[in-house]
Amino acid sequence: MVDAAPDTGPVDAGRWRALRGAAADLLLGSVCPGCREPGWGLCPRCRSALHGHRPALASTGTGPVTLACCPYDPLLSHLVTAHKDHGALGLAPELAGRLAVAVRALLRGSGWTGPVVLVPVPSAAAAVRRRGYDATATLARLAARRLRPVHTVTVRRLLVQRLGVRDQAGLGAAARSANLAGALRARRGPQRALPEGAVVVLVDDVVTTGSTLAEAARAVEAAGAVLLGAATVAAAADPRTARPARSGRRSSQAPAADLGGA
Known part of the structure; x- marks a missing residue:
């Protein structure tokens, strides 16, 4: 099988911006990206808080069954924003570790033991160019490495975003749904190939x-893939208030949970 879209995502200009930022930290000192206390990297208190959450099902009434590892509290907001928009590449292993926990819980809850393909929700090409790397694809690759000692996991950048999608910031649920209708599609050609017998797990921050x-699930299933569910690092609605998932299978009878990044 052919890997979908090689994950060589970093764009030179954006990569250099991130490297310059890292060099500045080394020269000028740094602060914890979670609490802004002086120090190097994530402080022990913030790391403990990040690792203190357990994945849970979060239901919005639309989309696939989704497990999130953490609530999107101020700590997660700081970490995700620093990683995605400010070149804090050193946070990727921490966030990917939380994503792997959510994927593992989804697989365990569904009882699935076969091959799995992690499909990152795509960002707009302009956003990837601006940042210099594909943040979600990076988390997917690192999470897959964490999962491979036990599970057969690959990563495919199966989906691409069509032109004409507005920035989701500030949009309500109805406006987001309208904005995203038909916004994603599967890549064409051999890049659509998935391992035989594999199921797809969508991943996002x-x-x-x-x-x-929900839109990513539609595009995946329209391409003929079998969707097991979705996993995210965090949920805007606290997943600890939701009941645990009994199954990772998507069902038209049971409203699916979705914690997606948009």
């Missing part, structure tokens, strides 16, 4: 209304 994961 944060889910808010669930519109993005």
Whole structure:
């Protein structure tokens, strides 16, 4: 099988911006990206808080069954924003570890033991160019490495975003759904190939209304893939208030949980 879209995502200009930022930290000192206390990297208190959450099902009434590892509290907001928009590449292993926990819980809850393909929700090409790397694809690759000692996991950048999608910031649930209708499609050609017998798990950093994961689920299933569910690092609605998932299978009878990043 052919890997979908090689994950060589970093764009030179953006990569250099991130490297310059890292060099500045080394020269000028740094602060914890979670609490802004002086120090190097994530402080022990913030790391403990990040690792203190257990994945849970979050339901928005739309989209696939989704597990999120953490609530999108101020700590997660700081970490996700620093990683995605400010070149804090050193946070990727921490966030990917939380994503792997959510994926593992989804697989355990569904009882699935076969091959799995992680499909990151795509960002707009302009956003990837601006940042210099594909933040969600990076988390997917690192999470897959964490999962491989036990599970057969690959990563495919199966989905691409069509032109004409507005920035989701500030949009409500209805506006997000309308904005994203038909916004994603599967790549054409051999890049659509998935391992035989594999199921797809959609992955994203944060889910808010669930519109993005619902659209991603539509595009994946339209391409003929079998969708098991979705996993995210964090949920805008606290997943600890939701009941645990009994199954990772998507069902038209049971409203699916979605914690997606848009």
